[in-house]
Amino acid sequence: MKNITTFAILTALVFSIGASASAQTLKQKDETAKARYQTAKSQYTREVGFYKTARQNFINARQNFQRLKNADNKKSLEDAARNYLEKAVSTLTKRLESVKNWVANRRALPEAERQAIVAEIDQDINWLNERLTAIQTASPDKIKEEAKVVREYWKVHRVRVKRIIGEIWSARIGYIITKAEGFSVKVSAKIDELKAAGKDTAQLEAWLADFDQKLSLAKEKYESAKTKFQEIHGEPGSSQATELTQAHTLFNQGHQFIKEANQYIRDAHAQLVNIVKEMKRIVGEAPTSTTN
Amino acid sequence: MPMNKKISIGIGVGVICVLVIAAGAYWFSQKSSTSSDEAGVLYDQKSLDSDIADLEEMNADTSLQNLDGDLASVAGEGAQTSSTTSETQASNGTPSNSAQGVDIASITNLESELELELNSFSTDLNDLQGVESDPSLTAFDSDLSQVAQ
Numbered sequence: 368m369k370n371i372t373t374f375a376i377l378t379a380l381v382f383s384i385g386a387s388a389s390a391q392t393l394k395q396k397d398e399t400a401k402a403r404y405q406t407a408k409s410q411y412t413r414e415v416g417f418y419k420t421a422r423q424n425f426i427n428a429r430q431n432f433q434r435l436k437n438a439d440n441k442k443s444l445e446d447a448a449r450n451y452l453e454k455a456v457s458t459l460t461k462r463l464e465s466v467k468n469w470v471a472n473r474r475a476l477p478e479a480e481r482q483a484i485v486a487e488i489d490q491d492i493n494w495l496n497e498r499l500t501a502i503q504t505a506s507p508d509k510i511k512e513e514a515k516v517v518r519e520y521w522k523v524h525r526v527r528v529k530r531i532i533g534e535i536w537s538a539r540i541g542y543i544i545t546k547a548e549g550f551s552v553k554v555s556a557k558i559d560e561l562k563a564a565g566k567d568t569a570q571l572e573a574w575l576a577d578f579d580q581k582l583s584l585a586k587e588k589y590e591s592a593k594t595k596f597q598e599i600h601g602e603p604g605s606s607q608a609t610e611l612t613q614a615h616t617l618f619n620q621g622h623q624f625i626k627e628a629n630q631y632i633r634d635a636h637a638q639l640v641n642i643v644k645e646m647k648r649i650v651g652e653a654p655t656s657t658t659n
Numbered sequence: 660m661p662m663n664k665k666i667s668i669g670i671g672v673g674v675i676c677v678l679v680i681a682a683g684a685y686w687f688s689q690k691s692s693t694s695s696d697e698a699g700v701l702y703d704q705k706s707l708d709s710d711i712a713d714l715e716e717m718n719a720d721t722s723l724q725n726l727d728g729d730l731a732s733v734a735g736e737g738a739q740t741s742s743t744t745s746e747t748q749a750s751n752g753t754p755s756n757s758a759q760g761v762d763i764a765s766i767t768n769l770e771s772e773l774e775l776e777l778n779s780f781s782t783d784l785n786d787l788q789g790v791e792s793d794p795s796l797t798a799f800d801s802d803l804s805q806v807a808q
Contacts, residue, residue: 415795451806466790511806511808514803518803518807521799521800521803522800529791532788532790543776543780546776550773553765554769557761557766618791629780635773636773639770640770
């Protein structure tokens with residue numbers, strides 16, 4: 368009997384926790400995600416601080432060695448170079464982790480695209496973690512080689528971050544468009560109900576048509592943006608400077624399409640406001656034809 | 660010089676000294692008070708700036724923008740109001756308006772939900788643009804090349 372009571376209490380507790388969690392509003396969910404991202408971002412900022420200190424220590428150690436090339440100064444320089452490289456890799460890792468945190472906690476992203484982006488970021492984080500281990504155990508001569516490897520990665524990293532951010536923007540705006548399309552279906556059904564109730568719905572239908580058209584234009588811009596961001600390869604070829612310049616151009620073009628898509632959805636929203644006001648008026652108005 | 664005259668001069672000089680010291684003390688206290696007034700004004704100014712920022716934030720707060728729609732949805736108000744009105748009209752002998760039976764509370768929520776999504780998206784655009792154009796690692800490439808040498 369005691370076991371049954373305990374089980375019942377635990378079940379009730381689990382259900383109540385579940386109910387309170389699901390009762391979170393969209394706004395609260397956004398706030399929680401924002402707070403988590405801020406934490407990850409502050410960890411990255413702190414890592415940048417460590418990186419800058421390590422960089423200064425390395426510069427000082429190099430100057431000391433250039434002034435006096437003895438064994439002590441050489442050892443100090445090797446230690447400073449290793450520490451600097453470690454901090455450089457950790458900083459890049461934290462940067463990617465802050466973006467990953469942003470993606471992982473944001474509700475307003477289609478699940479498939481969220482997983483694809485997280486997997487892409489994880490791939491880079493894993494690679495950086497392997498580099499960190501290699502740097503920690505590398506001989507003084509190997510440190511230079513590791514520095515070259517990390518330098519090559521940095522060139523890739525800059526391009527790849529542009530692509531990832533573009534992918535996130537596309538996924539976010541795509542999510543809103545899909546949601547708004549669902550709204551259109553619901554509004555259309557409601558207009559049908561009003562029409563069936565004998566109401567004049569011509570104005571509502573015109574506004575809904577405009578709402579749909581704005582969404583359609585937003586979708587076109589979204590597709591164009593997506594194409595531009597997909598053209599950013601993130602794997603620089605022989606001419607890395609050209610690759611970076613191209614990535615920058617593609618990113619800016621994609622960003623422009625995203626802003627235009629955003630504007631079309633805002634225009635569509637304005638029509639939705641008109642539709643709601645008109646519906647309220649129709650539902651609230653006194654009967655006219657039947658009062659005579 | 661008679662003794663009385665000397666005493667008078669001494670007292671006079673003493674009085675002048677006291678007056679000078681008193682004037683000095685008064686001037687110093689006024690100066691301190693002015694400094695503390697300045698500090699007070701500066702503090703008030705900072706406090707005011709902080710309050711303005713807080714109030715602007717409060718003004719821009721959209722936490723409760725969906726409250727009306729959410730409450731209506733929870734309470735099923737749209738439908739209830741409509742049905743209550745219909746019942747009242749029926750009991751008064753007036754004809755009922757069939758359109759009033761149409762619940763538009765869900766549509767009202769859609770509008771505020773889309774607005775919330777758009778506001779959230781604007782924040783996201785800015786957040787991620789900050790990540791992309793992060794200036795923290797501008798010298799990264801040249802610094803790494805120095806280690807590689």
